[in-house]
Amino acid sequence: MKNGNRGAWILAGLAAMVFSGCVAAADPPAPLTNALSAVVLDSGRHCLPASATWKATWITNHNRLLQFVSRCRENQIGTGTAALAPVDFNRFGVLAIEMGQRRTAGYGIDGASARHSPANRTLFITLTCRRPSPGRWVAQIMSSPWILIQLPLGSYGKIAVNDQDTQLLTQFTLE
Numbered sequence: 730m731k732n733g734n735r736g737a738w739i740l741a742g743l744a745a746m747v748f749s750g751c752v753a754a755a756d757p758p759a760p761l762t763n764a765l766s767a768v769v770l771d772s773g774r775h776c777l778p779a780s781a782t783w784k785a786t787w788i789t790n791h792n793r794l795l796q797f798v799s800r801c802r803e804n805q806i807g808t809g810t811a812a813l814a815p816v817d818f819n820r821f822g823v824l825a826i827e828m829g830q831r832r833t834a835g836y837g838i839d840g841a842s843a844r845h846s847p848a849n850r851t852l853f854i855t856l857t858c859r860r861p862s863p864g865r866w867v868a869q870i871m872s873s874p875w876i877l878i879q880l881p882l883g884s885y886g887k888i889a890v891n892d893q894d895t896q897l898l899t900q901f902t903l904e
Contacts, residue, residue, distance in 0.1 A: 765881055767843040767854070770814055770823065772876040774837060776801035779830040779873030783899040785854075785890050788823040791816070794877075797825050801875050816879055824854065824878045826890060826899075834868040835861025838876040850886035854878065858892045 777800070788794050798813055816823060828836060837859040844853050856876070861867045889900040 763845045763847065765843040765845055765852075765883075767841045768879040769841060770816070770877040770879050771798065771801075772838055772874070773801055774834065774872045774874050776827055776873050776875040779871075780827055782829040783890065784827045784829065785888060785899050785901060786825045787888065787901075787903055788825055790818055794823055797877070813877075814879075820882060821879050822882055824880055824888065826854070826856065826876050826878070828858070828874040831872045831874070832869070833861055834870050834872050835859070835865065836872055837874045841876065841878045843878070843880055845883055845885065847884075850884055852880070852883065852885040852888045854888065854890045855895075856890060856892050856898070 786797070788797060794813070794816065826838065826841075828838060838856050839859055840857040842855045844855075845851070846853065885903055887900060887902050890898045892898055
């Protein structure tokens with residue numbers, strides 16, 4: 730065989746293997762079976778009194794939900810008083826997450842996703858957090874962003890909250 734035809738023979742051989750089934754194609758990734766529905770019920774920029782750092786609270790009844798919402802909404806300016814969607818606490822819980830006090834208005838929580846690890850009974854929440862870019866001009870006003878997330882009830886032993894960069898923000902054990 731001449732060297733000039735060698736490449737053509739290799740390509741022809743590879744093509745024959747692929748079309749005959751000798752080379753298996755990669756299976757598509759399996760869907761996440763532990764992904765959960767995370768519905769954002771409400772969020773805002775100021776919840777006082779603000780903690781010094783990240784804080785998460787698992788809410789399991791209507792009265793505690795109303796207490797949290799009234800504490801956070803009373804410090805909102807120009808957001809109105811839209812009614813909170815009703816929560817069926819027989820099927821769902823609500824996770825209230827507070828970012829803690831920040832020195833500028835450039836911070837916020839824009840969304841959330843959730844997944845459950847049945848093996849270690851951990852509910853993982855991933856937040857989409859907004860932070861001011863270095864050197865960016867933002868209003869110099871104290872803020873304390875917060876978010877309420879409705880999640881299906883489950884046999885969770887622990888809740889871990891991460892940001893979009895997988896940095897652990899807070900975690901706690903459920904009783």
